[in-house]
Amino acid sequence: MKKRFRVDIPQRGGKIAIIGYSGSGKSTLAVFLGEKYGLPVLHVDTIHFLPGWVEREPEDERGLMRDFLDENSENGWVIDGNYLKLEYERRMNEADLIVFLSFNRFSCFLRAYKRSRKYKNKVRDSIAPGCEERFDRAFCRWILKEGRTKPRRQRYYEVVEKHRDKCMVIRNQIQLDRFKKACKPHPEKG
Numbered sequence: 001m002k003k004r005f006r007v008d009i010p011q012r013g014g015k016i017a018i019i020g021y022s023g024s025g026k027s028t029l030a031v032f033l034g035e036k037y038g039l040p041v042l043h044v045d046t047i048h049f050l051p052g053w054v055e056r057e058p059e060d061e062r063g064l065m066r067d068f069l070d071e072n073s074e075n076g077w078v079i080d081g082n083y084l085k086l087e088y089e090r091r092m093n094e095a096d097l098i099v100f101l102s103f104n105r106f107s108c109f110l111r112a113y114k115r116s117r118k119y120k121n122k123v124r125d126s127i128a129p130g131c132e133e134r135f136d137r138a139f140c141r142w143i144l145k146e147g148r149t150k151p152r153r154q155r156y157y158e159v160v161e162k163h164r165d166k167c168m169v170i171r172n173q174i175q176l177d178r179f180k181k182a183c184k185p186h187p188e189k190g
Helices: 026-037 058-071 088-094 105-118 137-144 150-162 173-182
Strands: 015-020 041-043 077-080 097-101 167-170
Touching (some): 015 088, 026 077, 026 097, 058 088, 097 150, 105 137
Parallel strands (some): 097 167
16 A cells, blocks of 8 residues: 655745755755745755865854754744754754655665766755765765664654654655655745
């Protein structure tokens, strides 16, 4: 039996948190939902990194995240990314919908590889300026192993359990396509 998706986002002030494994499509989904619902989008990687893949000072990035959340508390937002130190609990608590992209490691690896070919020597909008797309051994290891350790997986399961009334788990492209189809357009977008 097919699982039916029902996507209920308040027309004004909706807040959507997208979490999941590297390469699962969080940023792409964030852009889609932002356009669909007329919400500002924050890709967490854009505040975590400085040019050249240098990590921003923790207090600076926390301040940027708090500023974004505060500035958009009434109008809503779409935020993609994990980063526990960046107001993670607040994001999960304030979200009207949490989307967990739980694609298997091989799908994520293939998606990340395709993305790296598409954006070779380019900077994506979902990453900080000056951070050209990369697909090196360290990132491959992260996708296939280090980003999926038992404690990391457990954190996702805890979010799903704690917020089950507003959490959607999407495990593959077919489910993602059904989810996107179930999203009704923002009234101003038609």
